[in-house]
C-alpha cells in the first residue's frame with residue numbers, strides 16, 4: 001500500500017495531467033524549478049539508499065560497449081556524473097524539464113563535446129532514435145494519467161536505436177504499473193527485472209531491449 005504522502009503526491013500529479021500536454025509541461029517545469037530552489041532536494045548525492053540504487057542499476061546492465069547514453073529526468077546530474085565515470089568513452093546526454101536542475105547539473109559535470117544537458121519534457125520532446133542506452137529513473141510517476149504514461153513510454157522507446165537498451169527504475173510495487181506501460185510498447189522487449197524488496201524503500205530495475213522494426 002502506498003503511504004498517505006505518496007497517495008497525495010500521485011493525486012497531485014494525476015490532477016495536473018488533466019491539462020493539455022503543453023499546459024502540464026508548463027506547470028511541471030515551474031514546479032520542478034521551485035522544487036530545486038535548494039540544492040539536491042532529494043539528497044541524491046549523499047543518501048546511501050540512492051547510491052545503492054545507482055550502483056545496483058549499473059551492475060545489472062547488459063555488458064556492451066555503449067556509445068550514446070541518455071538519462072531522462074537527470075535532475076542535478078548525480079547519476080549522470082556516475083555515468084561519465086562508468087563509460088568514459090561514451091557521449092552522454094542528461095535531459096530534464098527543469099532549467100534550474102540542469103544549471104546545477106552543469107556545475108557538477110562540465111559540459112564538453114561528450115557530455116551535454118538539454119532541457120526537455122519527455123511528453124513533448126521530438127524524439128530521435130539515436131541512443132544505445134537510455135535511463136529513466138524515479139520520473140514516470142510525475143506524468144500522471146494513463147494516456148500520458150502511454151505516450152511517455154512510446155517516447156522512451158523512440159529514443160533507442162535498433163538494439164538499444166532502456167533501463168527503468170521506480171519504487172516497487174508501483175513499478176509494476178509504471179513499467180507495465182513499457183511492457184505494452186511493441187517496440188520494446190523486457191529482458192530482465194531485479195526487485196530489491198529488502199531495501200527500506202523497495203525498488204525495481206527493469207531492463208528492455210529495442211525490438212528490431
Ligand SMILES: C[S@@+](CC[C@H](N)C(=O)[O-])C[C@H]1O[C@@H](n2cnc3c(N)ncnc32)[C@H](O)[C@@H]1O
Pocket residue numbers: 028032042044072073074075076078079095096097098101120121122123136137138139142
Ligand atoms: C526524483 S528526480 C529523479 C532524478 C534521477 N533520475 C535519479 O533517479 O536520481 C525526477 C526528475 O524528473 C524531472 N521531470 C519531471 N517530469 C519530467 C518530464 N515530463 N520530462 C523530463 N523531466 C521531468 C524533474 O525535474 C526531476 O528532476
